[in-house]
Amino acid sequence: MTLSSLTIGGAHAQLKEKKISSEELTRACIERIEHADKSINAVIHKNFDRALSEAKKIDAKGVFAHPLTGIPYLAKDVFCEAGVPTTACSNILRNKDYVPPFDSTTTQRLRAVSAVSLGKTNTDEFTMGASTETSCFGATRCPWDTSRVAGGSSGGSAAATAADECLFALGTDTGGSIRQPASFCGCTGMKVTYGRTSRFGVMSMASSLDSIGTLAKCVEDVAIILQAIAGKDPLDATTGDVPVPNYTATLKKGVKGLKIGLPKEYFIKGMDPQVESAVRAAAEEYRKLGAQVTDVSLPHSQYAIAAYYVIVPSEVSSNMARYDGVRYGHTVNDPQSLVDYYEKARSSGFGAEVKRRIMIGTFALSAGYYDAYYRQAQKVRTLVKRDFEEAFGGVDVILAPIAPTPAFKIGAHTDDPLAMYLEDVFTVPINLAGIPGLSLPCGFAKGDLPIGMQLLGPQWGEEVILRAGYAYEQATQWHMRKPAL
Numbered sequence: 001m002t003l004s005s006l007t008i009g010g011a012h013a014q015l016k017e018k019k020i021s022s023e024e025l026t027r028a029c030i031e032r033i034e035h036a037d038k039s040i041n042a043v044i045h046k047n048f049d050r051a052l053s054e055a056k057k058i059d060a061k062g063v064f065a066h067p068l069t070g071i072p073y074l075a076k077d078v079f080c081e082a083g084v085p086t087t088a089c090s091n092i093l094r095n096k097d098y099v100p101p102f103d104s105t106t107t108q109r110l111r112a113v114s115a116v117s118l119g120k121t122n123t124d125e126f127t128m129g130a131s132t133e134t135s136c137f138g139a140t141r142c143p144w145d146t147s148r149v150a151g152g153s154s155g156g157s158a159a160a161t162a163a164d165e166c167l168f169a170l171g172t173d174t175g176g177s178i179r180q181p182a183s184f185c186g187c188t189g190m191k192v193t194y195g196r197t198s199r200f201g202v203m204s205m206a207s208s209l210d211s212i213g214t215l216a217k218c219v220e221d222v223a224i225i226l227q228a229i230a231g232k233d234p235l236d237a238t239t240g241d242v243p244v245p246n247y248t249a250t251l252k253k254g255v256k257g258l259k260i261g262l263p264k265e266y267f268i269k270g271m272d273p274q275v276e277s278a279v280r281a282a283a284e285e286y287r288k289l290g291a292q293v294t295d296v297s298l299p300h301s302q303y304a305i306a307a308y309y310v311i312v313p314s315e316v317s318s319n320m321a322r323y324d325g326v327r328y329g330h331t332v333n334d335p336q337s338l339v340d341y342y343e344k345a346r347s348s349g350f351g352a353e354v355k356r357r358i359m360i361g362t363f364a365l366s367a368g369y370y371d372a373y374y375r376q377a378q379k380v381r382t383l384v385k386r387d388f389e390e391a392f393g394g395v396d397v398i399l400a401p402i403a404p405t406p407a408f409k410i411g412a413h414t415d416d417p418l419a420m421y422l423e424d425v426f427t428v429p430i431n432l433a434g435i436p437g438l439s440l441p442c443g444f445a446k447g448d449l450p451i452g453m454q455l456l457g458p459q460w461g462e463e464v465i466l467r468a469g470y471a472y473e474q475a476t477q478w479h480m481r482k483p484a485l
């Protein structure tokens with residue numbers, strides 16, 4: 001067993017007792033990346049020299065008071081780190097060799113506790129996608145079957161975590177981008193309540209939905225990371241001024257008496273029966289553990305995709321405006337005029353999916369259409385949010401599938417954007433409502449493909465879903481299975 005397969009909790013215990021060093025741990029991750037990444041293409045920028053020199057300094061100090069001290073991690077390539085190339089996996093920044101002069105709040109908070117940054121992971125271009133196939137660096141492959149996608153957009157972070165290339169990885173989730181790749185790759189992922197973590201220094205896709213979270217090997221590790229990165233940030237006005245509970249302290253309280261709801265709208269025609277039975281079996285497991293499982297209804301679920309794919313492109317069209325080749329983005333030679341300059345920079349810099357969303361969003365926000373599309377979509381968003389508020393009046397946690405199928409084949413949806421959007425059917429309502437969702441492994445489909453489930457909680461309710469996730473994980477051990485790479 002390589003050191004890089006340790007959990008954060010496991011590695012911390014050994015670091016503290018000086019059984020291993022941060023340098024050894026970092027080297028183990030680097031070796032694993034050099035080996036496994038040839039097959040999965042999860043890491044697109046390697047920062048190994050810096051990582052090793054930081055690890056050596058941490059060892060020399062020898063103080064491992066914080067559980068993340070000396071722990072190597074990877075960040076999705078939308079997190080700015082001072083002095084480290086950051087591209088959002090888009091040619092518009094890659095061609096420019098963009099290097100941010102500052103840190104995102106999240107990487108800054110991890111630096112403050114001396115976690116070791118190894119580099120950047122692959123993502124769909126500006127996080128737009130569900131398969132990592134829209135990246136200018138090419139698709140990330142599922143560690144369980146490299147002819148399949150790792151999911152997306154945080155596919156690089158999920159695949160790297162599942163393949164033990166790091167101890168954990170940072171991701172973002174605007175419509176499922178942490179939960180779905182976690183489910184396809186068989187790792188654990190947390191999409192927090194909107195505003196629980198800071199978006200400062202993370203390249204935006206849709207600012208009213210983007211949330212910063214993590215992919216890890218087990219629920220306890222998620223709790224440890226969340227503890228370090230959560231909380232009010234003066235640099236992001238949308239972070240909530242609410243206390244951050246002690247997540248690890250309540251993790252082991254069990255689920256006796258907890259009310260868990262199964263939303264009937266999340267078991268639909270066309271979904272893979274293996275996914276349905278794995279999620280229903282998880283509900284059964286909760287019953288055995290002493291929870292009360294009941295049916296709940298989220299009646300507006302069927303409208304969520306349509307609303308999401310109006311709101312997101314609208315915000316995209318605004319957020320992408322800064323990449324004009326002047327403020328941000330690559331420069332072009334010999335333009336005929338200013339408009340020609342913009343046109344050349346943007347048409348050669350952005351990929352097809354980004355362009356599609358800019359056009360849809362510009363249309364949806366234009367005079368005469370704003371009321372028909374954008375305003376309507378916002379109304380639907382409120383209805384979806386109310387569905388959850390009502391459901392949480394009767395249950396503590398909602399248990400649902402994440403994706404209708406396990407990881408699909410590379411190229412399966414590339415010519416059909418609508419089919420790709422439908423992959424998000426179970427994930428986007430959670431972002432529209434702004435609530436937290438924990439994704440964890442709950443079984444395997446034919447061909448050894450992981451299946452994930454999501455535990456949803458009320459606003460700011462990360463504590464209860466972590467607790468429920470931990471209890472399930474202890475009883476089942478799906479998360480212990482590793483891909484043969």
Ligand code: GLN
Nearest residue numbers: 127129130174175176177
């Ligand atoms: N697949 C969704 C989309 O393409 C979600 C992406 C995300 O969460 N970043 O918008």
